[in-house]
Amino acid sequence: MLKANLDVSEMFVEREAQRSTMHSRHLNEQLVRVLKTIGYDVGFQKGQGQYLYDRDGARYLDLLSGFGVFAIGRNHPTLRGALKSVLDSDMPNLVQLDVSTLAGILAERLLEYVPYLDKVFFANSGAETVEAAIKFARGATGRPGIVYCGHSYHGLTYGALSLTEDSNFRAGFEPLLPGCTAVPFNDLAALEQALSSREIAAFIVEPIQGKGVNMPSDEFLPGAAALCKKYGTIFIADEIQTGMGRTGRFLAVEHWNVEPDMVLLSKALSGGHVPVGALLTRKSIFDKIFNRMDRAVVHGSTFAKNDLAMAAGIATLEVIKAEKLVEAAAKRGAELRLALTRMVPGYELLKEVRGKGLMIGVEFGPPKSLRLKASWNVLESANKGLFCQLITVPLFKDHKILTQVAGHGLHTIKLLPPLTITEEDCAWIERAFDDVIAQSHKVPGAIWSLGKTLVDNAIRKSA
Incomplete structure (x- = not known):
C-alpha cells in the first residue's frame, strides 16, 4: 500500500x-x-x-x-501558504459543470489593475494565452490577418510561433499559420500600410521586446493604438514578460498611456509554482466569442481555472501589493x-x-x-x-x-x-x-x- x-x-x-x-x-x-x-x-x-x-x-x-x-522570488511564504490552504481544504476542483469561485476572485482583482477592460479568460501558459488571443481576434472581427513586429517573441506553440520572427525557433516547423505578417518594430508607416487592407484582425506587440530588450519610441505604442482604432483592428499588448510590475508599472503600456483591447499576462502571475495565463479583454470582443448558450464552451482549457493556479495568482497579487x-x-x-x-x-x-x-x-x-x-x-x-x-x-x-x-x-x-x-x-x-x-x-x-x-x-x- x-x-x-x-x-x-x-x-x-x-x-x-x-x-x-x-x-x-x-x-x-x-x-x-x-x-x-x-x-x-x-x-x-x-x-x-x-x-x-x-x-x-x-x-x-x-x-x-x-x-x-x-x-x-522563489518559495514566498505567502504563496506557499495559499497553495497549502487549497490542498488542505478538499475544494471541489475542476468540476467543469460549475463555475470556480477562486477564478472569479482572481479575475476581479486583475481587472482592478486594468479598469478599461471587462472580461478575463484563463489559460495554462503564456503561449496558450497567445493562442486564445489569435482565436478571439479572428472570431470577433471576422478577419484572417494578424500583424506582429520583427524581433518579436510570443511563444513556441503553432500559432504563437507564427508570430515569433526568430528563424532559430521557426526552422523545421514551417509552413506556419497563414495570414501572419511582420512589420518592423517602431515603424508606424509600415504598420499603417499593413492595417490599411482592413483584413487584419489584430496587431500584437510586446511593449518592450524581450529578445534584445528593444524599447519603443515614445510615439510608437500610442500611434499603433490610434491606427488600430482607425482601421478596426484589435490592439493586443503581450505583457506576459513585461506585466505584473516588471517595468515599474503594473503594465508596461502604462508608461505610454495606452489602453489596449486585450492584455496578455502569465509568467509572474503563477508565483513560479503553478502555471497560469490570463487574457483580459473588452466585453464587446468577449461577447462575440461566447455569444450564445450553445457556444458557452467554444474555447477553453481543461486545467485553466484549477484551484491551485487561481490561488497562486491571488497570492502573487497580494504579495505585489503588500510589499509594494x-x-x-x-x-x-x-x-x-x-x-x-x-x-x-x-x-x-x-x-x-x-x-x-x-x-x-x-x-x-x-x-x-x-x-x-x-x-x-x-x-x-x-x-x-x-x-x-x-x-x-x-x-x-x-x-x-x-x-x-x-x-x-x-x-x-x-x-x-x-x-x-x-x-x-x-x-x-x-x-x-x-x-x-x-x-x-x-x-x-x-x-x-x-x-x-x-x-x-x-x-x-x-x-
Whole structure:
C-alpha cells in the first residue's frame, strides 16, 4: 500500500546525483551538454527569494528568475501558504459543470489593475494565452490577418510561433499559420500600410521586446493604438514578460498611456509554482466569442481555472501589493540602470544600457582598438553573438550571478531579477559587471582563453 505521505523531497535528495544521467537518457541530452560545456551544471539544491544555492551551499543571485516567473522570488511564504490552504481544504476542483469561485476572485482583482477592460479568460501558459488571443481576434472581427513586429517573441506553440520572427525557433516547423505578417518594430508607416487592407484582425506587440530588450519610441505604442482604432483592428499588448510590475508599472503600456483591447499576462502571475495565463479583454470582443448558450464552451482549457493556479495568482497579487513590488521595481531598476550606464564611457566594448524597471538590457558591440577588434572578429566569425558568453560565464563562475543573453545572435545580456532584490544585491551586480567587463578588455587574458574554447566548440559543431 502506498504511503500516505510520499516524500518527494527525499526522492530529490536520493536521486540528485543522477540528474544529468536521467536527463540525457530520458529527456533533453543536448541541454545537458550545453550546461556542462559552459560550466552551469552546479546542481542547484534550494531557492529562496532572489537566491539559489548549489550542491556545495554556494549562494547565487538569480537575474534570470525562471524567464521572469519568479517576480516575487522563489518559495514566498505567502504563496506557499495559499497553495497549502487549497490542498488542505478538499475544494471541489475542476468540476467543469460549475463555475470556480477562486477564478472569479482572481479575475476581479486583475481587472482592478486594468479598469478599461471587462472580461478575463484563463489559460495554462503564456503561449496558450497567445493562442486564445489569435482565436478571439479572428472570431470577433471576422478577419484572417494578424500583424506582429520583427524581433518579436510570443511563444513556441503553432500559432504563437507564427508570430515569433526568430528563424532559430521557426526552422523545421514551417509552413506556419497563414495570414501572419511582420512589420518592423517602431515603424508606424509600415504598420499603417499593413492595417490599411482592413483584413487584419489584430496587431500584437510586446511593449518592450524581450529578445534584445528593444524599447519603443515614445510615439510608437500610442500611434499603433490610434491606427488600430482607425482601421478596426484589435490592439493586443503581450505583457506576459513585461506585466505584473516588471517595468515599474503594473503594465508596461502604462508608461505610454495606452489602453489596449486585450492584455496578455502569465509568467509572474503563477508565483513560479503553478502555471497560469490570463487574457483580459473588452466585453464587446468577449461577447462575440461566447455569444450564445450553445457556444458557452467554444474555447477553453481543461486545467485553466484549477484551484491551485487561481490561488497562486491571488497570492502573487497580494504579495505585489503588500510589499509594494511595483514601486520597488521602479526604484531599484532606475538605480541599477544608472550604475551600469556610468560604466559605458570607460569600456569600448560596452555600448548601451536600456530598459524600464527591472527589465534591463546591457548591450555590447565591436571595439575600436586593433587588438580587441581582432579577438572580437574571431568570435563573431565562429558564431554571431558569442561575445556575450564571455560575460555571462564569468559572471556565473566567478561572481555567482545567473543571467542570460537576450536572444540568438544578439550582443545584449538581459537582467530579469525578482522584484525583491535589495540595494546590496544591486551593488553585487554592479561590482560583478565592472570586474568582468574590465577583464574582457585584457587581451590576452582568461576571458579570451574562454573565448578560444567557445570558438573551438562552435567550429566542431559546424564541422
